[in-house]
Amino acid sequence: MNWGSWSNFFDMGGRGFYVWSSYLITLACIVLELGLLARRKRTLWQRLTQIMKLNKQG
Amino acid sequence: MAFNIFKYSSPATFYPLAGKMVPLFYALAAILAVIGLYISFLVAPTDATQGEVYRIIFIHVPAAWMSMFIYLVMAMWAGLGLILNTRLSSIMAQALAPTGAMFTFVALVTGAFWGKPTWGTWWEWDARMTSELILLFLYIGYMSLTAAIDDVRRADKAGAILALVGAVNIPIIYFSVKWWNTLHQGASVSITRAPSMAQTMLLGMLIMALAAWMYAIAVSLSRARLLMLEREKSSAWVQEVLEKKL
Numbered sequence: 001m002n003w004g005s006w007s008n009f010f011d012m013g014g015r016g017f018y019v020w021s022s023y024l025i026t027l028a029c030i031v032l033e034l035g036l037l038a039r040r041k042r043t044l045w046q047r048l049t050q051i052m053k054l055n056k057q058g
Numbered sequence: 059m060a061f062n063i064f065k066y067s068s069p070a071t072f073y074p075l076a077g078k079m080v081p082l083f084y085a086l087a088a089i090l091a092v093i094g095l096y097i098s099f100l101v102a103p104t105d106a107t108q109g110e111v112y113r114i115i116f117i118h119v120p121a122a123w124m125s126m127f128i129y130l131v132m133a134m135w136a137g138l139g140l141i142l143n144t145r146l147s148s149i150m151a152q153a154l155a156p157t158g159a160m161f162t163f164v165a166l167v168t169g170a171f172w173g174k175p176t177w178g179t180w181w182e183w184d185a186r187m188t189s190e191l192i193l194l195f196l197y198i199g200y201m202s203l204t205a206a207i208d209d210v211r212r213a214d215k216a217g218a219i220l221a222l223v224g225a226v227n228i229p230i231i232y233f234s235v236k237w238w239n240t241l242h243q244g245a246s247v248s249i250t251r252a253p254s255m256a257q258t259m260l261l262g263m264l265i266m267a268l269a270a271w272m273y274a275i276a277v278s279l280s281r282a283r284l285l286m287l288e289r290e291k292s293s294a295w296v297q298e299v300l301e302k303k304l
Contacts, residue, residue, distance in 0.1 A: 001100050001104070012110040018172065019110065019114055025168070026164050033157065036156075037277065040281075044287060049304060052301075
């Protein structure tokens with residue numbers, strides 16, 4: 001597939017809006033999922049280590 | 059000593075194993091996505107009838123496949139948890155749900171962005187699209203239901219029943235384009251006949267589907283690890299894990 005130029009590539013035969021929107025929304029969904037997971041991990045670790053420290057103090 | 063597969067059905071032994079698998083599957087997902095995108099945009103030719111807009115297929119079809127497949131795997135784990143009462147099964151079911159919902163959402167949205175320029179509409183209440191939307195509601199319903207019940211075992215059981223009943227929807231989605239006269243086109247890829255698309259297009263789609271698989275495995279294993287820690291927080295093995303990290 002030879003696009004010739006970058007502008008042709010981004011234009012996607014006049015359908016650039018639809019093609020790139022689809023890809024960007026997909027990327028956003030993946031980033032969001034990974035972000036939410038990372039946040040969940042952080043809060044869980046904080047809570048668990050806090051509980052452990054409190055238990056040790058008796 | 060013989061290899062014992064049941065050894066890994068306990069969270070204490072599965073937790074570190076999953077920890078090793080997660081980065082591996084993320085790496086595979088990234089490599090496959092790069093190859094898949096390269097083929098999708100730089101190798102696959104322009105479609106004779108649709109032009110360039112067909113390139114949405116490289117995410118739309120893998121996402122739609124994953125949305126259905128993850129649901130079946132989720133329902134299977136939920137069912138196993140219900141029957142065998144194994145701790146890990148219900149954890150796996152809950153770990154898969156958000157990723158399944160994400161792929162369902164992606165399939166619906168990319169479908170809309172593909173439908174507008176080719177059919178002239180973002181949305182149509184045809185059988186394929188409506189049943190896929192119901193799939194999204196099933197995922198959301200499953201997640202809300204399991205989150206709403208405080209007792210973990212009861213939450214697992216209620217969720218499992220919902221997941222199993224909802225599994226009826228999967229063959230409906232899959233065969234909807236055959237059973238009803240839908241706006242959505244029939245399957246481009248089938249086991250029984252030659253695919254109706256150029257080989258490089260098919261290759262790009264399959265590699266993107268593999269990338270989606272690897273991503274789904276990595277992210278749901280990662281989530282399963284959190285659920286294991288959360289659910290077994292007072293057990294000795296979690297305390298050990300925490301000690302090591304401090």
